[in-house]
Amino acid sequence: MRFIVTKIIYQKRYLILGWFIGVLGFTILMMYFFPVFKNGELSNSLKGLPSSIEKIIGNKASWTTIGGYISDQLFALRVPMFIIILSIFLFNSFIAGDEKKGIMETQLTLTNGRTRLLINKVIAIVLIVSFVMSAVVLGIVLGDNIIHYHYALNSILIICTNCLMLCLDFGLVAFLVGCLFGRSGIAIGLASVYAFGSYLLSSMVGSVSYLRIPEKLSLFHYYQNNNLFIAKNIIVLSVFGLVCLIIGILVFNFRDIKTNS
Amino acid sequence: MGKDVSAIEIRDVYKSFGKNDVLKGIDLKIEQGEIFGFLGPNGAGKTTTIRVMLDIFRANGGFIEIFGISNQKIRKTHSLIGYLSSDMALDHDLTGKQYLGYINSRYKGEFMPNAEVLSNILKVKLNTKIGKLSSGNRQKIGLIGALMHNPKLLILDEPTQGFDPLIQQVFVKLIKQYKKKGGTVFMSSHILTEVQELCDRVGFIKDGSIIGLKTVEDLRSSSRKKVIISADQKELEKIKYQHKSLPGLHYISESGNRMHLGFSGDINKLMDYLSTKKIDDVSIMEPELDEIFLDLYRKDSGS
Numbered sequence A: 001m002r003f004i005v006t007k008i009i010y011q012k013r014y015l016i017l018g019w020f021i022g023v024l025g026f027t028i029l030m031m032y033f034f035p036v037f038k039n040g041e042l043s044n045s046l047k048g049l050p051s052s053i054e055k056i057i058g059n060k061a062s063w064t065t066i067g068g069y070i071s072d073q074l075f076a077l078r079v080p081m082f083i084i085i086l087s088i089f090l091f092n093s094f095i096a097g098d099e100k101k102g103i104m105e106t107q108l109t110l111t112n113g114r115t116r117l118l119i120n121k122v123i124a125i126v127l128i129v130s131f132v133m134s135a136v137v138l139g140i141v142l143g144d145n146i147i148h149y150h151y152a153l154n155s156i157l158i159i160c161t162n163c164l165m166l167c168l169d170f171g172l173v174a175f176l177v178g179c180l181f182g183r184s185g186i187a188i189g190l191a192s193v194y195a196f197g198s199y200l201l202s203s204m205v206g207s208v209s210y211l212r213i214p215e216k217l218s219l220f221h222y223y224q225n226n227n228l229f230i231a232k233n234i235i236v237l238s239v240f241g242l243v244c245l246i247i248g249i250l251v252f253n254f255r256d257i258k259t260n261s
Numbered sequence B: 001m002g003k004d005v006s007a008i009e010i011r012d013v014y015k016s017f018g019k020n021d022v023l024k025g026i027d028l029k030i031e032q033g034e035i036f037g038f039l040g041p042n043g044a045g046k047t048t049t050i051r052v053m054l055d056i057f058r059a060n061g062g063f064i065e066i067f068g069i070s071n072q073k074i075r076k077t078h079s080l081i082g083y084l085s086s087d088m089a090l091d092h093d094l095t096g097k098q099y100l101g102y103i104n105s106r107y108k109g110e111f112m113p114n115a116e117v118l119s120n121i122l123k124v125k126l127n128t129k130i131g132k133l134s135s136g137n138r139q140k141i142g143l144i145g146a147l148m149h150n151p152k153l154l155i156l157d158e159p160t161q162g163f164d165p166l167i168q169q170v171f172v173k174l175i176k177q178y179k180k181k182g183g184t185v186f187m188s189s190h191i192l193t194e195v196q197e198l199c200d201r202v203g204f205i206k207d208g209s210i211i212g213l214k215t216v217e218d219l220r221s222s223s224r225k226k227v228i229i230s231a232d233q234k235e236l237e238k239i240k241y242q243h244k245s246l247p248g249l250h251y252i253s254e255s256g257n258r259m260h261l262g263f264s265g266d267i268n269k270l271m272d273y274l275s276t277k278k279i280d281d282v283s284i285m286e287p288e289l290d291e292i293f294l295d296l297y298r299k300d301s302g303s
Helices: A003-011 A012-034 A034-038 A041-045 A051-057 A060-064 A066-075 A078-101 A103-108 A113-148 A153-181 A184-204 A232-252 B046-053 B075-080 B096-106 B113-122 B135-147 B165-180 B191-197 B216-222 B233-245 B265-273 B289-301
Strands: B006-016 B019-029 B035-039 B061-066 B081-085 B153-157 B184-188 B201-206 B207-217 B225-230 B249-255 B258-263 B280-285
Touching: A003 A012, A003 A113, A003 B019, A012 A034, A012 A066, A012 A078, A034 A060, A034 A066, A034 A113, A051 B081, A060 A066, A066 A078, A066 A113, A066 A153, A078 A103, A078 A113, A078 A153, A078 A184, A103 A113, A103 B096, A103 B265, A113 A232, A153 A184, A184 B265, B006 B046, B019 B207, B035 B046, B035 B191, B046 B061, B046 B153, B046 B184, B075 B081, B081 B135, B096 B113, B096 B135, B113 B135, B113 B165, B113 B280, B135 B153, B135 B165, B165 B184, B165 B191, B201 B289, B207 B216, B216 B265, B225 B265, B233 B258, B265 B280
Parallel strands: B035 B184, B035 B201, B081 B153, B153 B184
Antiparallel strands: B006 B019, B006 B061, B201 B207, B225 B258, B225 B280, B249 B258
8 A cells, every 4th residue: 555546546446346347337238229229219219309309318310320329329428427427426535525534634644745645636536537437448349249330449449538538527626626615515516516517508509599608618518429539629628627636736735624623 | 953953843823714713823842852741621722733733724824843844844844743633534444554554655664563563562453444443443543653653753632532541551651662762742632640641841722822831840849739737626717817927828628627728839938837836737739730720721711
């Protein structure tokens, strides 16, 4: 247990394993359903739905290709939703959560500087979330083999990277709020409301024209749930995450640590 | 880090939470090799002072140096400190051994053999998960964590809360051994016998201000001794009405043919005074620290 990063990963080993298996199973199951979607059995029963609803359940036309299906059925909502929940949970747990339990105080009475401690925690969380995201990659590859379709690994990696950045950004919102206030409830609440609000804005913007400008505040606006690598979007998501990280660390360095007594 | 540098120097430190001023210009200097007791009632500011020293709370004014290094240089100062508090949060999902292994790595040394020795002395199992240990045993793990890396300074915030009387004795022995090796201790405690047994000097804090700073010996000699006199009723009546003729002698109470008095001053003058009285017996006792402590607070609050 020499490093903060390995200590955190060790402490969360069962959670990591559980999420990995769960996400892997879910992805394989979703891949297994692809032939049903492709053969049009579902699309016939969904005829005539408004475009806003289509945005939520996915574009029927895209279900005929494996790439379109993965993009719409896995990466439009389901995978980001799971990984956002994990990301917010972890960032909250190791920042505001540790502060609430008094663990942060104990850690800071050792030789850990505040910045160093936070950076180590962020590295550990990024590694955990990336590992769970790798279950999606593995699930798609295994699913491909089960249903005998092929989707290029390169495309899977691009779409997973886009998704990972989005999910880490929402987690970093929880990190920022935790660093600002040291309160677990506020961190989870604000990060979840922002994630849900972002999704709602981006799914409604197709049918409500006046949402076009505010929708730019939604992180989903910059999220590509397909195999396109758009540099501008990646830059926005990266800068957003970095800004949350830097402001969080700066504020954390200047305030009192919450204690459990 | 020279020998002439103070272990802790706190100068004019202020701390407030919102409109609540908790520390109001604390000044303290603790020398190397000293065991300093920090006493005060609940809410006086003891734990806040310690947390400001450890940079857990940021002071609103003043400065603190640990062995001549600013307390905000955590990595330097904390490598010299061992810390234990009564409500220390430990990682419940690690075993004692894993937790102490982590502490060992933080101090970049090979201190696990020390941890093993201390765990045998304190009789605590290191292979059990911390979450499954009793609060007393968790406190023991915290104490091992504070001592195992041979720190130059121990900061203890009510360290023996949760310890049974036997382990409290072991704790006293460990601290005495630590002092012999040249260690410095800053300790807040409510257990006055412990402070009396261990400390060279004590500081009293009330409402965020230091109201007294004395060696334990000075405190005892400058405080009222308890004097119990046995004599017949007539003689006791005389003493009751004439006791003010000896400065420093105070009447306290009377029951049967015994009278309780308090005395602060030159003991020879008291003996001279008593020799002029027809008394059957006299006992003169040193005051206990808790009586001195209560006396000091009463004086400060004007009651």
